[in-house]
Amino acid sequence: xxxxxxxxxxxxxxxxxxxxxxxxxxxxxxxxxxxxxxxxxxxxxxxxxxxxxxxxxxxxxxxxxxxxxxxxxxxxxxxxxxxxxxxxxxxxxxxxxxxxxxxxxxxxxxxxxxxxxxxxxxxxxxxxxxxxxxxxxxxxxxxxxxxxxxxxxxxxxxxxxxxxxxxxxxxxxxxxxxxxxxxxxxxxxxxxxxxxxxxxxxxxxxxxxxxxxxxxxxxxxxxxxxxxxxxxxxxxxxxxxxxxxxxxxxxxxxxxxxxxxxxxxxxxxxxxxxxxxxxxxxxxxxxxxxxxxxxxxxxxxxx
Amino acid sequence: xxxxxxxxxxxxxxxxxxxxxxxxxxxxxxxxxxxxxxxxxxxxxxxxxxxxxxxxxxxxxxxxxxxxxxxxxxxxxxxxxxxxxxxxxxxxxxxxxxxxxxxxxxxxxxxxxxxxxxxxxxxxxxxxxxxxxxxxxxxxxxxxxxxxxxxxxxxxxxxxxxxxxxxxxxxxxxxxxxxxxxxxxxxxxxxxxxxxxxxxxxxxxxxxxxxxxxxxxxxxxxxxxxxxxxxxxxxxxxxxxxxxxxxxxxxxxxxxxxxxxxxxxxxxxxxxxxxxxxxxxxxxxxxxxxxxxxxxxxxxxxxxxxxxxxxxxxxxxxxxxxxxxxxxxxxxxxxxxxxxxxxxxxxxxxxxxxxxxxxxxxxxxxxxxxxxxxxxxxxxxxxxxxxxxxxxxxxxxxxxxxxxxxxxxxxxxxxxxxxx
Numbered sequence: 160x161x162x163x164x165x166x167x168x169x170x171x172x173x174x175x176x177x178x179x180x181x182x183x184x185x186x187x188x189x190x191x192x193x194x195x196x197x198x199x200x201x202x203x204x205x206x207x208x209x210x211x212x213x214x215x216x217x218x219x220x221x222x223x224x225x226x227x228x229x230x231x232x233x234x235x236x237x238x239x240x241x242x243x244x245x246x247x248x249x250x251x252x253x254x255x256x257x258x259x260x261x262x263x264x265x266x267x268x269x270x271x272x273x274x275x276x277x278x279x280x281x282x283x284x285x286x287x288x289x290x291x292x293x294x295x296x297x298x299x300x301x302x303x304x305x306x307x308x309x310x311x312x313x314x315x316x317x318x319x320x321x322x323x324x325x326x327x328x329x330x331x332x333x334x335x336x337x338x339x340x341x342x343x344x345x346x347x348x349x350x351x352x353x354x355x356x357x358x359x360x361x362x363x364x365x366x367x368x369x370x371x372x373x374x375x376x377x378x379x380x381x382x383x384x385x386x387x388x389x390x391x392x393x394x395x396x397x398x399x400x401x402x403x404x405x406x407x408x409x410x411x412x413x414x415x416x417x418x419x420x421x422x423x424x425x426x427x428x429x430x431x432x433x434x435x436x437x438x439x440x441x442x443x444x445x446x447x448x449x450x451x452x453x454x455x456x457x458x459x460x461x462x
Numbered sequence: 463x464x465x466x467x468x469x470x471x472x473x474x475x476x477x478x479x480x481x482x483x484x485x486x487x488x489x490x491x492x493x494x495x496x497x498x499x500x501x502x503x504x505x506x507x508x509x510x511x512x513x514x515x516x517x518x519x520x521x522x523x524x525x526x527x528x529x530x531x532x533x534x535x536x537x538x539x540x541x542x543x544x545x546x547x548x549x550x551x552x553x554x555x556x557x558x559x560x561x562x563x564x565x566x567x568x569x570x571x572x573x574x575x576x577x578x579x580x581x582x583x584x585x586x587x588x589x590x591x592x593x594x595x596x597x598x599x600x601x602x603x604x605x606x607x608x609x610x611x612x613x614x615x616x617x618x619x620x621x622x623x624x625x626x627x628x629x630x631x632x633x634x635x636x637x638x639x640x641x642x643x644x645x646x647x648x649x650x651x652x653x654x655x656x657x658x659x660x661x662x663x664x665x666x667x668x669x670x671x672x673x674x675x676x677x678x679x680x681x682x683x684x685x686x687x688x689x690x691x692x693x694x695x696x697x698x699x700x701x702x703x704x705x706x707x708x709x710x711x712x713x714x715x716x717x718x719x720x721x722x723x724x725x726x727x728x729x730x731x732x733x734x735x736x737x738x739x740x741x742x743x744x745x746x747x748x749x750x751x752x753x754x755x756x757x758x759x760x761x762x763x764x765x766x767x768x769x770x771x772x773x774x775x776x777x778x779x780x781x782x783x784x785x786x787x788x789x790x791x792x793x794x795x796x797x798x799x800x801x802x803x804x805x806x807x808x809x810x811x812x813x814x815x816x817x818x819x820x821x822x823x824x825x826x827x828x829x830x831x832x833x834x835x836x837x838x839x840x841x842x843x844x845x846x847x848x849x850x851x852x853x854x855x856x857x858x859x860x861x862x863x864x865x866x867x868x869x870x871x872x873x874x875x876x877x878x879x880x881x882x
Contacts (some may be wrong), residue, residue: 211557211558211865211869211870212540212558212559212561212562213540213562225874228874239874239877239878239881242881242882243881246881302724303728306728306730307728307729307730308728308729326658329730330713330714330730408717412712412713412714412715413664413714413715413716413717413880414707414712414714414715414880416877416880416881420880421877421881424666424873424876424877425873426537427531427533427534427537428533428666428869428870428873429536429537429540429558430870430873
């Protein structure tokens, strides 16, 4: 090593000086090639014009104008874009609250109520079992359960709870949220569990010795110290739900709008510039939410 | 259902060919001299392993599939014209495909059965009677001015845009056991009696046509051309759809074949837009389902083959051999037995039993059990095909699937309907 270092002495100095930059170079290149460049292309194409069979290089704002077409004029009625975003935001909020509560409780249980490490591992693996099948299958398997002639409805009718099938179980906002929570709760469990594992147990003992109740320990020690996990889990759930269109499509009977579906339809009709403009708006909206979340906690510092 | 199995094996080939296509932007078009391979781009609903097997026996040609959805076919032709030899597409996509110059005119002189192609396509008539031509009717886009022209010719020329293969007349599918009364008009789709039990397909260009049939039959409006609406007409149509949706008329919207089958078979929906093989799929599960003829008529569609502009020389010869074989009768008989119509009825007839021909094409009572190509029973002796004979069904066509001039606006308004 020494010989090699001497013979490349001049370079080695640079390497030492910029080692951090060099180490991050491969990943930076990947990010640049597979994220920055495509993103720039999307932004560029969002200003192009198009007809039914080709896209035309240009610099126009029509695509953005189309997205917000009639939005001001039709107030207080919501235009398509506002209604779609509002619906997406509603799903994001409800899913976020439910997955957060479930995720936090599961992590809390795994971390503080299960005392043997082996048991923790076994139970944690149990949580991941649903992930052995694909996303789509987990979602679709709700359909025979919730349908008009499905298992839930026929059971309720048989035991006399209801006289006629309950319609809102399937192809409704309820079924969409149910699927979201089912699909994404684990994304909340994992980072929160990870954060909780790092909490120094002596802190909890100290709190206990100082006479803090369980609730006080929870609110003043565990929750603040799990914050990075909560934020990371929240970012996962929020970004996935914002961009999702398959779950909303399948579970909502394709009657509930989503930004992803609008982009998807535009793509199949070769309206790439319009789809790009919608994608840009979606990215901006999602980034704004993430930005607000990171204001609440400085992830870089906490990690 | 062999159909599903076929699809599965297709998907495998799809993965392989997609990987291949991704590798060098396009798979090599030249194969060794004694290997005849055709790279097929299309929805593959009118292909299948039995057809592949027979094709190979008769001609030694192998098909390499690039199976995608209807809209994806168009996208692929426009964006990756070198990735396929032959494209199986709808006539209504032609106004988008032809201006791109990515497909060639088909030489009618090289097609043996060209003169026997159904008059529904060439003349827009059947049994001497004119049929509805609203929308992108095949006769409007049947010929090109020249092999490489990007303009349609109203007069017959040597160069055809597509060589037609299969077509059909679509209508609403119903569950007679759950509706329990006769259905005879498109307006029933929005009848409040079926609130929460109706569905319409969520493919804007086709869904809007079904909606237009409903609007006309409700007496709300008569369109000069349902297949080419003005902005006001689109607004009106979507407004009626939105009102129905807000009132809870639709249980769900569907966008792929299997979804429509599941909605119907599970009883979630009792009346909806549907495609002929989907009806067959519900019926072979033993569930009653009717492709209900309606008094306002049918919405028709037609598909055919074209060659990529990049397909030349020997490879083009193989493609023409494939197309000639496709029209020579085996496939025609096979597809007719699924409820489609072959573009060359005369050859298909040679591959069907007389009692099958009588049932499927002449609308006569079945004298024996009618079976799907996979051997499952579709109808018993004494039953008659929904809608009757070929001449009755195709004679009742009101409009064809279409690409509108206001397509861009229509898609935006359709999204509004989905979001409402």
